[in-house]
Amino acid sequence: MxxxxxxxxxxxxxxxxxxLAACGGDQEPDETPAEEPVTLRVAALKGPTAMGMVKxxxxxxxxxxxxxxxxxxxxxxxxxxxxxxxxxADEVTPLLIQGELDMxxxxxxxxxxLYNRTKGEIVTLAVNTLGVLYMVENGNAVQSLADxxxxxxxxxxxxxxxEYALRYLLSENGIDPDADVVIDxxxxxxxxxxALATGAATIALLPQxxxxxxxAQNEKLSIVLDLTKEWExxxxxxxxxxxxxxxxxxxxxxxxxxxxxDTFLTEHAxxxxxxxxxxxxxxxxxxxxGIIEKAPVAQKALPYCNIVCLTGExxxxxxxxxxxxxxxxxxxSVGGKxxxxxxxxxx
Numbered sequence: 058m059x060x061x062x063x064x065x066x067x068x069x070x071x072x073x074x075x076x077l078a079a080c081g082g083d084q085e086p087d088e089t090p091a092e093e094p095v096t097l098r099v100a101a102l103k104g105p106t107a108m109g110m111v112k113x114x115x116x117x118x119x120x121x122x123x124x125x126x127x128x129x130x131x132x133x134x135x136x137x138x139x140x141x142x143x144x145x146a147d148e149v150t151p152l153l154i155q156g157e158l159d160m161x162x163x164x165x166x167x168x169x170x171l172y173n174r175t176k177g178e179i180v181t182l183a184v185n186t187l188g189v190l191y192m193v194e195n196g197n198a199v200q201s202l203a204d205x206x207x208x209x210x211x212x213x214x215x216x217x218x219x220e221y222a223l224r225y226l227l228s229e230n231g232i233d234p235d236a237d238v239v240i241d242x243x244x245x246x247x248x249x250x251x252a253l254a255t256g257a258a259t260i261a262l263l264p265q266x267x268x269x270x271x272x273a274q275n276e277k278l279s280i281v282l283d284l285t286k287e288w289e290x291x292x293x294x295x296x297x298x299x300x301x302x303x304x305x306x307x308x309x310x311x312x313x314x315x316x317x318x319d320t321f322l323t324e325h326a327x328x329x330x331x332x333x334x335x336x337x338x339x340x341x342x343x344x345x346x347g348i349i350e351k352a353p354v355a356q357k358a359l360p361y362c363n364i365v366c367l368t369g370e371x372x373x374x375x376x377x378x379x380x381x382x383x384x385x386x387x388x389x390s391v392g393g394k395x396x397x398x399x400x401x402x403x404x
Contacts, residue, residue, distance in 0.1 A: 095317045096137040099160045100149045103142055103348050105186045105265060106162035106302040108355070109364035111342045113328035114140050136320050142348065146217075153179070159310045160321075164217050165300040166390050169380055172400050173392030178308045182322060182402045184372050185329065187363035188285030188299035189264040190222055193271060196259055199281045202230040205260070209239040211253070212262035213246045218301055221383050221390055222284055223262055229291050253278060264301070266349055266358035273354060285363060297378025301363070311402065319404060326366040333364055373401040 101107035107114075117138040141158070143149050146167055152158045154175060162185055163171070171179040198204060205227065212219055220242075224234045232238060241258070243249050246267045252258035254274050262284075263271060272278045288299040304325065311318055332339045340349075340356035349355040367375055383390040 094135065094137050095314055096139055097160060097317065097321060098139045098141070098158045099162075100141040100143055100152065100158050101162040102146060102149070102302070103144055105189050105362040105364055106304075107142055107346070107348045108266075108339070108343055108359065108362060109185055109329045109332050109366070110140075110162070110325065111328070111339060111346055111348065112331040113324050114138070114346060115342050116328075117324075136317055136324070142346065153305070153307065156307065156309075158307075160304060160306045162302050162304050165303050165376060165379060166218065166221065166383055168303045168305045169396050169400070170390075170392035171305070172396045173394060177397075177399060179305050179400075180308050180311055180402050181303050181305050181372065181376065181400055182318065182368065183304045183325060184300050184302070184365060184367040184375050185304050185325075186300075186302035187365055187375075188222070188283075188288060189301050189362055190219060190262060190284040190299075191265070191268045191280045191361070192260065192262055192282035192284070193253070193268055193278050194260050194281045195253060195256075195275065195277050199260060202226055202232065202282065202287060206232050206237045208260055209241055209258070210260050210262055211241045211243060211249045211258040213243045213249055214264075215242040216390075219262055219264070221386060222288065222299060225382055225386060226284060226287050226291070250274070265361045266354060268361065269354050269358040273357075292378070297382055298375040300376055300379040303372075303376060306402070318402070322366070322368055322404070326368070329364050329366040332359060332362075336360065369403050373403065376401070 099110075101110050117136070117140075141149075141152075146163050149158065149161045149163060150167070150171065153161050153163075154171070160182070165184070168179060168181050192199065192205075192210075199208070210223075212223065214220055223240070227234045227238065234240065243252070246263060249258070249261045249263055250267055250271045253261050253271055261271070268280065272280075285299045289296070292298070306318065336356050336359040339359060340352040343349050343355040344352040349358070377395075380391050380395055384395050388394065
């Protein structure tokens with residue numbers, strides 16, 4: 058009798074298991090829902106910083122647009138982007154502080170100023186541009202920095218990299234920037250180009266791509282000094298580097314999206330490499346994006362733009378040394394104090 062009962066219980070158990078298996082056969086296997094791609098709101102200034110990112114801008118545009126239009130046949134495991142091109146850092150700064158941008162390419166010293174102003178809410182991801190400043194002359198009076206003594210220089214960028222770099226290099230070469238030279242500060246680089254074109258000035262401090270544009274307008278103009286090389290000659294191997302632009306991110310966004318940031322840096326580096334390796338193709342993208350109107354001008358300027366994507370310890374070494382030089386000149390230039398280690402993103 059006990060044997061019969063045990064046999065009946067075993068049969069019932071097997072039937073239940075078979076029934077459950079049959080019901081489960083029609084169900085889809087459990088799948089972890091795919092994470093929604095993150096859209097990064099990024100601003101870059103019209104100039105070398107945007108030129109180095111133009112390949113990323115071009116590659117991401119069709120994917121981002123397709124996803125926004127909800128095309129079912131488009132899939133992406135990477136980032137989506139919303140790029141803004143600005144004429145000046147003044148346009149970008151309030152948007153970044155107010156959280157309307159996630160990232161921005163800004164002047165190196167401005168990144169430090171914003172870090173101090175926001176009490177650490179701005180973090181630097183990469184150096185995107187090294188020195189782009191050149192001294193151009195209509196004539197042949199200048200062969201060295203020492204030759205600038207007693208001369209008048211037209212320049213734009215007072216209170217930012219052009220002023221700090223020029224004052225540092227003049228001082229280190231025995232020239233008092235307040236007494237031994239006249240620096241005629243203009244509000245825009247284009248005003249300096251115009252002054253050279255009309256003959257109102259013969260020497261100007263200009264960044265790329267304005268240097269190329271000025272030389273194209275006046276064949277008598279030539280580059281007489283590369284401020285990046287002059288800086289490196291003073292600092293020597295292992296010293297600070299002349300840094301023009303950096304890529305920063307809001308700390309809140311960084312903390313919430315570390316994998317997104319790492320993907321961005323990989324794509325950022327690839328875009329910068331493309332700009333250096335394929336200037337002709339890049340120049341076409343630059344013109345199409347409206348960064349520089351004429352592709353031939355962009356192509357000529359690219360080799361002089363020092364486009365890079367320095368990250369990690371290399372970024373920290375280059376940028377911290379540069380900020381130290383600025384701090385020694387004027388603490389206000391970096392926001393009153395040097396930023397701490399948390400200012401530098403190390404993957």
